[in-house]
Amino acid sequence: MTTRRDFVGTAAALLLPWQAAKKLPLGFSTLACPTWPWPRILDFAAEHQFASVELRGILTNMDLTKVPELAPEHIGEARRHLRAHGLAVSCLGASAQMHDMDPVKHAAQLDEARRFIDLADALGAPYVRVFGNEYVPGVPRADMLAHIAGALHELGDYARRTGVTVVIESHGDFTDSPALLEILQKADSPNVALLWDAHHTFVSGKEEPEDTVRQLGKYIRHTHLKDSVPAGNDRRYVLTGTGQVPVQRQIEALVKVAYRGFYSFEWEKRWHPEIEEPEVAIAHYATVASEYLRDARGE
Numbered sequence: 001m002t003t004r005r006d007f008v009g010t011a012a013a014l015l016l017p018w019q020a021a022k023k024l025p026l027g028f029s030t031l032a033c034p035t036w037p038w039p040r041i042l043d044f045a046a047e048h049q050f051a052s053v054e055l056r057g058i059l060t061n062m063d064l065t066k067v068p069e070l071a072p073e074h075i076g077e078a079r080r081h082l083r084a085h086g087l088a089v090s091c092l093g094a095s096a097q098m099h100d101m102d103p104v105k106h107a108a109q110l111d112e113a114r115r116f117i118d119l120a121d122a123l124g125a126p127y128v129r130v131f132g133n134e135y136v137p138g139v140p141r142a143d144m145l146a147h148i149a150g151a152l153h154e155l156g157d158y159a160r161r162t163g164v165t166v167v168i169e170s171h172g173d174f175t176d177s178p179a180l181l182e183i184l185q186k187a188d189s190p191n192v193a194l195l196w197d198a199h200h201t202f203v204s205g206k207e208e209p210e211d212t213v214r215q216l217g218k219y220i221r222h223t224h225l226k227d228s229v230p231a232g233n234d235r236r237y238v239l240t241g242t243g244q245v246p247v248q249r250q251i252e253a254l255v256k257v258a259y260r261g262f263y264s265f266e267w268e269k270r271w272h273p274e275i276e277e278p279e280v281a282i283a284h285y286a287t288v289a290s291e292y293l294r295d296a297r298g299e
Contacts, residue, residue: 023049023050023051023086024049024051024263024289024290024293024294025051025052025260025261025262025263025293026049026050026051026052026262026263026264026265026285026286026289026290026293027045027050027051027052027053027054027090027262027263027264027265028045028050028053028054028264028265028266028267028282028285029053029054029055029056029093029224029264029265029266029267030053030054030055030056030057030058031056031057031093031266031267031268031269031270031271032265032266032267032268032269032270032278032281032282033269033278033282034057034059034060034269034270035059036058036059036278037058037059038058038067038069038078038081039081041053041058042081042082042085042087043085044278044279044282045085045087046085046086046087048282048283048286049286049290050087050286051086051087051088051262052087052088052089052090052262052264053087053088053089053090054089054090054091054092054093054222054262054264054266055070055089055091055092055093055125056093056270057093057270058070062095063095063112064092064093064094064116064119065115065116065118065119070119070123072122075122075123078123079123079124088124088125088262089120089123089124089125090125090126090127090222090261090262090264091125091126091127091128091129091167091195091222091262091264092116092119092120092123092125092127092128092129093129094112094113094116094128094129094130095112095131096109096110096112096113096116096130096131097109097130097131097132097133097134098130098131098132098133098147098148098151098152098168099131099132099133099134099135099136099144099147099148099173100136101136101139101147106151109151110151110154110155113128113130113155113166114155114158116128117155117158117159117162117164117166118162120162120164121162121163121164125164126163126164126165126221127164127165127166127167127193127195127221127222128159128164128165128166128167129167129168129169129195129222130152130155130166130167130168130169131168131169131171131172132148132168132169132171132172132173132174132183133171133172133173133174134172134173135173145179145182145183145186146186148168148174148183149182149183149184149185149186149187149188150186150187152166152168152183152184152187152189152192153186153187153188153189153192155191155192156187156189156190156191156192157189157191159191160189160190160191164191165191165192165193165221166191166192166193167192167193167194167195167221167222168180168183168184168192168193168194168195169194169195169197169224170194170195170196170197170200170201170205170212171197171200175197175200175201175204175205176201176205176206176207177201177205177207177211177212177215177216178215180194180216180219181215181216181219184216184219193219193220193221194216194219194220194221195220195221195222195223195224196212196213196216196220196222196223196224197223197224197266198212198223198224198225198245198247198250199224199225199226199227199228199245199266200224202245202246202250203228203235203245208246208249209246209249209250209253210249210253212253213253213254213256213257217253217254217257217259218257220254220257220259220261221261222261222262222264223250223254223259223261223262223263223264224264224265224266225240225247225250225251225263225264225265225266225285225289226240226245226247226265226266226267226268227239227240227241227242227243227244227245227247228243228244228245229243229244230244236275237267237268237272237275238275238276239276239280239281239284239285239288240265240281240284240285240288240289241288241292247288247289247292248292248295248296251263251289251292251293251296252292252295252296255293255296255297256296263289263293265281265282265285265289267281267282267285269281
């Protein structure tokens with residue numbers, strides 16, 4: 001006679017690897033794997049127990065609205081493939097920058113962001129990332145922050161009909177909490193929030209993770225995590241936990257404020273082809289970040 005315990009054990013053995021256990025909220029950006037086609041991205045993510053993928057280009061195409069697999073006639077199939085792999089799309093990474101003061105260029109950036117919002121809505125992705133991104137020479141700081149905040153507010157209004165949230169990344173000239181906080185407060189929209197690139201606020205913004213989360217925690221909806229070491233006047237990305245960036249403390253700080261988003265690995269292989277291959281770096285992150293997250297939760 002088959003007992004319930006035997007049945008459950010047999011059923012679990014028949015499940016696909018990513019269905020056998022509840023997954024931690026880990027993900028990675030496709031910036032890490034610029035040579036992988038769509039099926040390879042999904043298969044690798046599922047095999048290594050990731051819960052999400054963040055889309056920042058696929059193969060040679062950085063404009064996700066022009067990726068064949070995400071075209072309107074294929075979007076239903078893309079969603080089915082994601083569900084079959086037990087995956088969510090955590091965020092769509094647009095290249096749109098809100099700082100440009102030229103009206104024509106600024107309008108083009110806003111148009112790109114709106115196209116990404118429409119795609120996120122169709123794909124079921126909750127966030128679209130945009131940049132600040134620079135202080136324009138000759139423009140007073142207050143005017144610059146108000147200009148970026150105004151653009152974010154406009155995008156938030158557009159996104160409100162969809163439920164998508166536009167997240168400004170801590171990146172470029174905007175890696176310090178005071179400037180980001182002022183922008184977010186001025187944007188004043190329920191559909192505008194923050195993508196915390198924890199590497200940038202630590203390395204460029206010179207902030208400890210606990211301080212950043214204390215100031216910006218209520219706005220953080222998504223994250224980018226990565227490690228690095230000094231390399232001359234620049235930085236070199238290294239495997240998670242082997243560098244000087246306090247990734248473990250960054251995760252701990254998020255857990256302490258009950259962050260509910262994904263912990264997304266941003267391995268910039270597309271921009272830095274000399275760094276470790278994605279098969280190695282992404283799998284390593286899955287192992288190390290899982291340990292950090294379980295420890296932070298007391299599991």
